[in-house]
Amino acid sequence: MQTKRQKLYRAWRWGFTNSQLLGGWTGLIVGLGVLRWGGQFSGWSVGLLLGVCGELGLAGWQLSNLGRVYGAVPGIRRGWQRWGNWVGLGVSLGLLSLPWGLFGLGSRLLVRLQLPAAWVNWVGLHRHGLAGIVVVGYLGLLAYSLIWGPRHWRLTRQSGTPKQMVGGLAVLVGGMFLWFGGSLGLVALNRQLDATLTGTGAFWLTAGSLGLILGSYTLVALLGTLTLVWSWCGQPTLPVAPRRGPAGYWLLLVVWFVVSGGVITQTLHQPRLGATTMISHRGVDHGVGVQNTLGALRHVSRQHPRYVEMDLHETQDHQWVVLHDENLRDLAGVNVTPHQWPLRRLTRLTLQENGQRARLVSWERYLRAAERLHQPLLVELKTTPTDSAGMASRFARQYAARLRRDRSAVHSLDYRAVAAVHRTAPRLRVGYITPFNWVSPTSVPADFYSFQRLSISDQFIQAAHRRHAAAYLWTPDSRVAMTQAWALGADGQITNQVSRLHRVVAQRPTSALWAVVLNFTLSYI
Numbered sequence: 001m002q003t004k005r006q007k008l009y010r011a012w013r014w015g016f017t018n019s020q021l022l023g024g025w026t027g028l029i030v031g032l033g034v035l036r037w038g039g040q041f042s043g044w045s046v047g048l049l050l051g052v053c054g055e056l057g058l059a060g061w062q063l064s065n066l067g068r069v070y071g072a073v074p075g076i077r078r079g080w081q082r083w084g085n086w087v088g089l090g091v092s093l094g095l096l097s098l099p100w101g102l103f104g105l106g107s108r109l110l111v112r113l114q115l116p117a118a119w120v121n122w123v124g125l126h127r128h129g130l131a132g133i134v135v136v137g138y139l140g141l142l143a144y145s146l147i148w149g150p151r152h153w154r155l156t157r158q159s160g161t162p163k164q165m166v167g168g169l170a171v172l173v174g175g176m177f178l179w180f181g182g183s184l185g186l187v188a189l190n191r192q193l194d195a196t197l198t199g200t201g202a203f204w205l206t207a208g209s210l211g212l213i214l215g216s217y218t219l220v221a222l223l224g225t226l227t228l229v230w231s232w233c234g235q236p237t238l239p240v241a242p243r244r245g246p247a248g249y250w251l252l253l254v255v256w257f258v259v260s261g262g263v264i265t266q267t268l269h270q271p272r273l274g275a276t277t278m279i280s281h282r283g284v285d286h287g288v289g290v291q292n293t294l295g296a297l298r299h300v301s302r303q304h305p306r307y308v309e310m311d312l313h314e315t316q317d318h319q320w321v322v323l324h325d326e327n328l329r330d331l332a333g334v335n336v337t338p339h340q341w342p343l344r345r346l347t348r349l350t351l352q353e354n355g356q357r358a359r360l361v362s363w364e365r366y367l368r369a370a371e372r373l374h375q376p377l378l379v380e381l382k383t384t385p386t387d388s389a390g391m392a393s394r395f396a397r398q399y400a401a402r403l404r405r406d407r408s409a410v411h412s413l414d415y416r417a418v419a420a421v422h423r424t425a426p427r428l429r430v431g432y433i434t435p436f437n438w439v440s441p442t443s444v445p446a447d448f449y450s451f452q453r454l455s456i457s458d459q460f461i462q463a464a465h466r467r468h469a470a471a472y473l474w475t476p477d478s479r480v481a482m483t484q485a486w487a488l489g490a491d492g493q494i495t496n497q498v499s500r501l502h503r504v505v506a507q508r509p510t511s512a513l514w515a516v517v518l519n520f521t522l523s524y525i
Contacts, residue, residue, distance in 0.1 A: 003461050004235075007235065007237055007238070008171075008227065008230070008235075010055050010237075010238045010239075010240065011070065011226060011227070011230040011235075011238060012223055012226055014069055014070070014238055015066060015069070015222075015226035015230075016067050016222075016226075019248060020065055020068070020069055021062065021065055021066060021069060022248040022249060022252055023063035023248070024058060024061060024065055025062070025222075025252055026248075026252050026255050027062075028055070028058055028059065028062060029218075029252070029255055029256055030053060030255060031051065031055040031058060032055070032103050032105065032259070033258075033259030033260075033262055033263060034051055035048070035052065035105055035108070036105060036108065037053060037262060037263075037266065038051060039105065039108030039109075039459065040266065040462070042264065043112065048134055052109075054315075054348065056091055056094060056497070059094070060091075063229060065231060066225075066229045067232070067233055067335055068382065069234070070229065070230055070233045070236055071236055071238070071448070078230050082411070093145060093147050095145075096138070096142050096145060099138075100525055102492065103172075103221065103524065105521075106509060107459040107460065107523065108459055110437070110438055110459075111437075111439075111440055111441075111457075111459040111460055111463050112440055113438065113439045113443075114439070114440050114442065114443055115439050115443050116443070117415055117419070117443055117444050117445075120415065120439050120443050120444055120525065121415035121416060121444070123147040124354040124414075124415070124434070124435045124436075124510055125413070125414060127435050127436070141275075146165065146169050147162055147165045147166060147169065148162065148165075155394060158233065158234040158236070159232065159233075159234060160231045160232050160233060160234045160235060161234075163236065164231045164235050165231050165232060167229030167231060167376065168227045168232070168235075169231075171223075171224060171227040171228075172224030172225075172227060172228055175220040175223060175224050176220060176224070178220070179216050179217055179220045180521070180525065182216065183213045183216070183517075184518075186209050186212060186213065187209075187514055187517050187518045189209075190513065190514035190517050191514040193205055194510065194511045194512070194514050195511050197510070198510075202511070202513050203268070203510070203513070205512075205513075206268065206513045207264055207268060207515055208439060209517045210263075210267060210268075210516075210517060210520055211260060213225075213263070213517070213520065213521055214260050215256075215260065217524055218256065220258075223404040229325070232290065267516065267520055270458060270489065271487060271489050272458075272487050272489040272516065273486055273487060273489075273509040273512055274489065276486060276492055276493060276501070277307070277470070277472065277492025277493070278303075278305040278306055278488070278492065278493065278495075278498075278501055278502065279304045279305055279306060279307045279308070279378055279472060279492055279493065279494040279495070279498075279500055280300045280305045280308045280309060280494075280495070280498045281309050281474065281475050281494045281495055281496045282296075282309065282310060282311065282324055282496070283296045283297045283300055283308045283309070284296050284300060284496050285299060285300040285303055285496070285498045285499055286496075286497055286499055286500070287354050287496070288300075289356060289358065289359065290331070290351045290352070290353040290354075290356050290358040291324060291331075291353060292310050292311055292322045292323060292324060292361070292366075293322070293351065293358035293360075293361055294358070294359075294361055294365070294369050295358050295361065296358070297310075297366065297370060297373070297375070297521075298373065300368070300498060301373045301375045301393065303498045303499055303502065305375075305498050306376065306492065307376050307378035307408070307409065308375055308376070308377055308378065309377075309378040309379075309380060309494050310366065310377060310378070310379060310380065311323060311324040311380045311382055312363055312379060312382060312395075313326070313337075313338040313339075313382045313384075314339065314384075314387050314388060314391050315338050315341065315342055315343045315346060316338070316339055316342045316343075316522065317342040317343055318391075318394075319342075319343040319362065319364075320362070320363035320364075320395070321338050321343060321345075321346050321347070321360060321361070321362055322360070322361050322362070322363055322366045322504045323338060323360065323382075324380075324382075324496060326338075326382070326384060328349065328360075331351040331352065331353060332349045332350065332351050332352075332360065333352075334349065337384075337386075339384065339386045339387075343362055347359065347360050347362055348360075367399075370406070370408075376406055376407045376408045376409065377406065377408040377409075378409050378410075378411060378494075379403070379408065379409070379410045379411070380410075380411055380413075380433070381395065381410055381412040381414075381417050381421070382412075382413075383412065383413075383416070383417050388499060390420075390422075391417075392412075392416070392420035392421050393421070393423070393424045395421070395425035396410075396420070396421040396428065397425075400424065400425030400427075400428045401425075403428055404425075404427060404428050409428070409429035409430070409431065409447075410428060410429070410430050411430065411431035411432065411433050411448070411450050412432070412433060413433045413435060415444050416433070416434055418430050418432050418444075418446055421447075422447075422466055422523065429447045429448065430446060430447050431446050431447055431448035431449055431450055431469075431470075432434075432444050432446040432449055432450070433449075433450040433452075433474070434449060434450065434451050434452050435452055436452050436454075436455045437451055437452060437455045437456055437457070437460050438455070441460065441463045441464050441467060441469070442463070442467065443520075445467070446469060447469060448464075448469050448471070448472060448491075449464050449470070449471050449472065450472045450473075450474050450494060451464075451473050451474070451490075452473075452474060453475065453476055453485060456490075457488070457519075457523060458488050458519070461489050461490055461491075462489075470491040470492065471489075471490050471492075472490065472491060472492040472493065472494055473485045473488075473490045473492070473496075474493075475494055475495055475496060476493050476495055476501075477495055477497050477500075478494050479504055480515075480518075482495065482497075482500065482501055483504055483512050483514075483515040484515050484518060484519055485511075485521055486504065486505060486512060486515065487512060487515035487516050487518075488519055
């Protein structure tokens with residue numbers, strides 16, 4: 001009687017050594033390499049579209065072949081009748097894999113997604129309400145596609161039970177966790193060694209680490225796929241696989257080494273670790289002072305950041321107050337919004353943060369203080385449904401000339417405000433803040449982009465550069481996050497720790513190559 005482990009091991013051996021599958025595995029590896037290489041070019045092309053369609057079709061064909069090798073798919077004639085279902089399964093799994101890297105291709109496809117600016121803006125402004133719906137819907141579709149879908153689509157002669165399918169999914173997820181943990185361990189080792197190695201030594205250490213991470217990812221992804229399909233087929237007991245694989249097995253290894261070498265070379269030669277624009281988030285450095293107040297501004301200006309980023313809300317009397325939150329409950333202990341009180345009453349409030357106290361300040365007074373300090377500002381224009389009509393355009397008419405003279409800029413999470421300011425003052429630098437990165441920057445044209453850092457990749461940064469727009473990231477505060485952003489090639493960082501950022505970008509670039517390895521790892525999840 002075979003144990004479950006022995007049965008699974010046989011399924012893996014059949015998936016690796018069967019001659020019917022080698023051509024498919026080879027084609028998939030070549031296709032992934034070509035798509036990753038082609039991802040460095042902008043926009044869609046006929047070749048890229050054909051490559052994506054060909055890869056999806058080949059994935060469906062390979063899944064069908066794998067089911068047939070496991071003895072659960074009928075003969076070739078009836079199997080071809082079900083090929084469309086397998087392709088559909090491959091497409092759905094590919095779409096579900098997009099948020100998790102899609103074998104390193106996720107950001108390369110998302111950065112090409114073109115949508116109307118109004119749609120992008122609506123999603124961004126309603127992201128908190130949409131998040132729960134999207135997560136629940138995604139998890140439901142994922143569970144259906146991986147656990148119950150193959151039974152309903154009747155892809156195999158004998159379908160696996162939900163318990164078997166959950167077990168197969170657990171093997172895949174567990175393998176990915178092991179891969180990720182091992183990769184982070186390798187990143188930690190690189191971080192220790194990069195500080196002592198010469199430039200050449202650090203370069204080869206990085207290249208070898210990328211190869212190990214890519215090789216282990218390929219192995220784990222392949223074993224996980226074999227386990228899933230074997231589970232969909234009812235986990236059949238297979239005969240003993242041949243001890244030696246066919247000659248084509250060595251061709252598969254050669255192809256993998258060639259494609260992987262190309263991926264690693266591309267990763268190592270992308271521009272990164274250059275000059276960084278330093279931007280103080282909410283006018284604070286290392287928690288000294290209350291955010292968006294004059295005391296914090298005076299302190300952080302001594303660090304000489306390129307910009308001090310600060311926030312504006314419109315008041316009841318259609319003026320502006322320097323404030324981030326839409327409600328003063330947390331900072332002032334008063335349950336009121338800026339639109340409910342006039343400016344004079346608001347500026348009598350005392351704010352408290354981190355054991356420090358300061359007065360809420362008007363925009364006019366803050367701007368005068370910044371001008372006396374010769375400190376350029378990055379003004380975040382906050383919007384709410386209660387704003388007066390034409391608020392953003394009115395702001396641009398009143399302050400654009402002054403901000404341009406000060407070498408300051410404006411950005412906003414609301415693309416309507418970005419467009420209004422740009423129409424009114426086309427010579428003023430205006431940027432768009434992305435709450436997350438999921439569409440092409442060309443969908444929302446701007447002079448620069450303030451990208452949310454958690455969902456960023458070098459693809460979005462390069463897409464901004466192709467528009468001759470700067471790419472800033474918000475808000476890296478730890479040394480790890482700052483070094484990651486530096487290694488991605490970001491033009492600037494909006495941070496609460498400007499003094500720490502000074503120290504990070506002052507180090508030898510080769511001592512930060514470990515962040516290239518970390519970013520590469522994260523591109524696959």
